[in-house]
Amino acid sequence: MTSKINAMTGAEATAEAMRQVNPDVVPAYPITPQTPVMHAFASFVSDGLVDSELIRVESEHSAMSAAVGASAAGSRVMTATSANGLALMFEIVYIASSTRLPIVMNVVNRALSGPINIHCDHSDSMACRDSGWIQIYCENAQEVYETSLFAVRLAEHCDILLPVMICQDGFIISHSVERVETFDDESVRSFIGEYRPKHCLLDTDNPITIGPLDLFDYYYEHKRQQAEAINNAREIIPKLAAEYKGHFGKDLNFLESYKMDDATDVIVVMSSTAGTTKAVVDKLRAEGKKVGLLKPRLFRPFPAHEISLALKGKRMVAVLDRSDSFGSMGGPLFSEIRSALYDEAEKPIIINYIYGLGGREMMLDDIEGIYNEISCINSQPEEKVKYFGVRE
Amino acid sequence: MSDENKPGWKTIPIGGMILEAGNAEKYKTGDWRTFRPQRDHDKCTNCMICFMYCPDSAIPLKDEKVDGFDYDHCKGCGICAKMCPVKCIEMKDENDFKD
Ligand code: SF4
Ligand code: SF4
Numbered sequence: 001m002t003s004k005i006n007a008m009t010g011a012e013a014t015a016e017a018m019r020q021v022n023p024d025v026v027p028a029y030p031i032t033p034q035t036p037v038m039h040a041f042a043s044f045v046s047d048g049l050v051d052s053e054l055i056r057v058e059s060e061h062s063a064m065s066a067a068v069g070a071s072a073a074g075s076r077v078m079t080a081t082s083a084n085g086l087a088l089m090f091e092i093v094y095i096a097s098s099t100r101l102p103i104v105m106n107v108v109n110r111a112l113s114g115p116i117n118i119h120c121d122h123s124d125s126m127a128c129r130d131s132g133w134i135q136i137y138c139e140n141a142q143e144v145y146e147t148s149l150f151a152v153r154l155a156e157h158c159d160i161l162l163p164v165m166i167c168q169d170g171f172i173i174s175h176s177v178e179r180v181e182t183f184d185d186e187s188v189r190s191f192i193g194e195y196r197p198k199h200c201l202l203d204t205d206n207p208i209t210i211g212p213l214d215l216f217d218y219y220y221e222h223k224r225q226q227a228e229a230i231n232n233a234r235e236i237i238p239k240l241a242a243e244y245k246g247h248f249g250k251d252l253n254f255l256e257s258y259k260m261d262d263a264t265d266v267i268v269v270m271s272s273t274a275g276t277t278k279a280v281v282d283k284l285r286a287e288g289k290k291v292g293l294l295k296p297r298l299f300r301p302f303p304a305h306e307i308s309l310a311l312k313g314k315r316m317v318a319v320l321d322r323s324d325s326f327g328s329m330g331g332p333l334f335s336e337i338r339s340a341l342y343d344e345a346e347k348p349i350i351i352n353y354i355y356g357l358g359g360r361e362m363m364l365d366d367i368e369g370i371y372n373e374i375s376c377i378n379s380q381p382e383e384k385v386k387y388f389g390v391r392e
Numbered sequence: 393m394s395d396e397n398k399p400g401w402k403t404i405p406i407g408g409m410i411l412e413a414g415n416a417e418k419y420k421t422g423d424w425r426t427f428r429p430q431r432d433h434d435k436c437t438n439c440m441i442c443f444m445y446c447p448d449s450a451i452p453l454k455d456e457k458v459d460g461f462d463y464d465h466c467k468g469c470g471i472c473a474k475m476c477p478v479k480c481i482e483m484k485d486e487n488d489f490k491d
Contacts, residue, residue, distance in 0.1 A: 100407035161406065199409060209410035220394070221401035222408050228401070 001187040001248055008180040010141040010173035014080065014106045014166075015040030016180075017148035019050055020188040023104075024075035024195075027055040027066035031085035032118045033170035034108040038080060060085035064092035071101035072210045074200030076152070079103065082170060083110035083124040090128070096163045097132030098226060099211055102155030102195075103163040105133075106148065109271070109322075110170040111358040119359020120170040122271070122323040126332045132226050134164040134233055135300040136254070137270040141178040143297070144168045149183075150252055152192045153240055159232045169272040171359070183248055191247045230301050237298065255306050256295040259285060263292025265374050266311065266348075268337060269320035270296055273355070273362050280367040291371050296333070304340035311341065314348040318374045320388075322356045330354075330385045349380050353388040360389055417465075421448065425468030427483035429461055435480035442472035442481060 008016065014037045018026070026045075028038045045054045055070075057063045060081055071077045081089060086107060096103050107125045111117040125135060134154060138144045144166065151164040168174055199208050214222060241252045256274070259281050260266065267277050274295040284291045294310050296303065311317055319338075321331020329335055334352035341347050353370060356362045366389060405411050436458065443451045443458055450466035452459045473481035 098407060100409075199405075199411065206411075207413035209413075210407070212408060212410055214408045217395060217398060218404065218408070221404055222406070224401040225404075225406050229406070 002184045003181050003248075004184075006180050006182055007177050008141055008145075008182075009036065009175055009177050010138075010144045010168045011036035011108070011175065012040050013141040013145035013180050013182075014148055014168070014174075015044065016182055017145050017188075018052075018078050019044045020183075020185050021076070021078060021104075021149065021152055021192055022050045022189075023052050023078040025053045025055065025067070025070035025077045026079060027057050027063045027070065027077070028079050029057050029060045029063045029081070029085060031060070031082045031110075033110055033120075033174045034080045034082040034085065034106070036174065037106060037108065060088040061092060064089040064096060067103045067105075068092055068096050068099065068101055071096070071103050072099065072201050074195075074197050074202045076156075076195040077101075077103045078105065078152075080106040080108065082108045083112050083118075086124045086128065087112060090131075093128055093131050093133065093163075095211070098222065100161040100226075100229070101163060102152075102161055104148070104151045104155055105163065105165050106144070107165050107167045108170045108174045109167050117358040118170070120172050120272075120322070121357045121359065122167070122321075122332075123357075125165060125167045126323040126325070128165065129300060129332060132162065132230060133300065134160075134162055134230060134298075135167065136164065136297055137167045137299060138173065138297065139270075139272055139274045139295065141168075141173060141176075141180045144173065145180055145182060146248075146250065146252060147297075149188055149192060150240065150244055153244075154233065154237065156195055157232075157236050157240070158198070160229050160236060162226075162229050162233070167271065172272045187247065191244070233301050234303070254296075254298040255303055255310065256293075256297065257310055258293040258295065260292035260294060260310060262290055264290045264315040265371060266292045266294055266314050266317050267320060267367070267370065268294045268296065268307075268311075268317060268333065270299070270333065271322065273320060273322065273367075276362060276364060277367050280364055280371065283364075284368065284371055289371070289375070299333070302336050302340075304336065307337055308340045308344055311337075311348055312344070313346070316374050316377060317348045317350045318353055318370055319350065320353045320355055320370075322354075324354050324357070334385070349377055350384070351377070351381060352385045354385065355388040362389070420464045421467050422462075422464045425463075425466060426486050427468045427470060428463070428486050428489060429466065429468070429470070429472055429481050430484055431458070431460070432480040432482070435478050437478055439477060441475050441477060445471050445475045447471060
């Protein structure tokens with residue numbers, strides 16, 4: 001295995017992974033901030049660097065429909081979208097997972113309208129959290145690149161066969177140039193291998209039907225199978241990650257603990273804000289403060305057990321959510337974590353900060369402010385959900 | 393509640409896939425019917441228009457003649473009765489055939 005250091009944006013890292021995967025079919029429709037992913041990939045198609053059939057459709061609903069059709073036909077399929085594009089796909093997003101089609105989609109996170117906004121928050125992918133897709137969130141372009149390769153194997157695993165959504169923060173990751181280590185084509189291709197579906201529509205010797213009407217007598221059984229398949233990912237991910245490490249010599253960590261060992265006060269946050277938080281943890285650690293960061297990457301299936309283990313014995317936990325779940329008991333990440341902690345005899349104090357909606361910036365000082373604020377909290381406050389950085 | 397005679401989630405193909413070709417025949421749609429077509433053989437000219445129009449292929453042919461109805465699959469839509477040029481198909485209330 002050889003590797004190369006590049007200066008790349010998250011979008012370019014996504015497109016580079018797609019070039020190496022060389023999927024059979026890529027149906028796509030442009031939407032900010034996903035556009036540079038498809039822009040770069042379309043150049044690879046024009047330059048003859050991939051064999052992929054790039055289908056330029058008239059909407060995202062058609063993009064996901066074409067992805068479903070191509071995947072059912074037996075192709076390896078990748079696509080990418082953002083925000084309202086994902087919302088327009090929504091109907092077919094559910095069909096992809098329930099039909100058990102291993103499509104890999106990069107979601108460049110952007111706030112859902114309205115009011116219309118093009119900047120980052122997680123409302124788009126979080127709206128799909130019950131859709132039966134595996135969801136992995138990325139902190140930086142490196143994780144985006146590597147996860148895009150890993151996701152192909154994960155989706156196509158015979159005990160999973162589910163689509164995978166890889167999420168990167170719009171503009172913050174997709175448009176920022178970073179150091180990205182990429183692997184050589186040969187190593188990538190030998191890792192992902194060839195896609196040989198057990199059943200597909202183009203296998204004319206074994207004709208099958210995909211997507212028939214499924215009423216009260218079988219629909220429920222198929223939903224139960226979906227629940228099993230996504231839960232299977234819990235055991236399969238560490239095995240595939242071990243294989244990945246053997247192949248590329250790199251760890252793929254789906255729940256990162258940063259300076260957690262002796263930490264008393266912890267921030268839990270996903271995606272690019274985790275990177276900012278690391279810098280703050282370093283600064284506060286230098287001042288002797290026992291702070292830590294827990295960065296979940298896998299959101300579906302939700303690693304409830306691993307998260308409660310990681311938070312065991314902590315004094316104070318602040319969960320940061322980059323989307324709201326209006327009228328519920330907090331943001332999506334907070335609700336899941338609080339539920340995960342229910343089984344623990346000793347629970348930490350836990351509060352939720354909703355932050356960064358519509359691309360509202362989250363700077364080092366902001367996160368330091370949160371660490372300072374939570375250090376003064378000594379008992380479970382009545383008000384569990386706070387809106388951080390919003391004007392009163 | 394669920395029908396215990398049907399196979400469970402551990403054994404059926406995933407994602408609603410049907411792995412057997414042409415098995416729609418096994419799915420009896422006849423019990424969806426509320427009206428049952430009945431043909432007056434004396435008036436029938438054997439023009440086969442009903443055969444061509446039936447959306448469920450529920451009008452069998454035998455020796456180049458229309459041969460009754462396949463009541464396992466006829467959903468009772470009434471298209472055959474509507475299209476019959478000599479109006480020799482009557483749609484009768486399914487309840488009249490219940491024992
Ligand atoms: S009623 Fe409809 S389904 Fe039944 S035989 Fe006539 S056309 Fe076919
Ligand atoms: S359409 Fe009427 S006349 Fe013609 S074959 Fe059918 S029943 Fe007989």
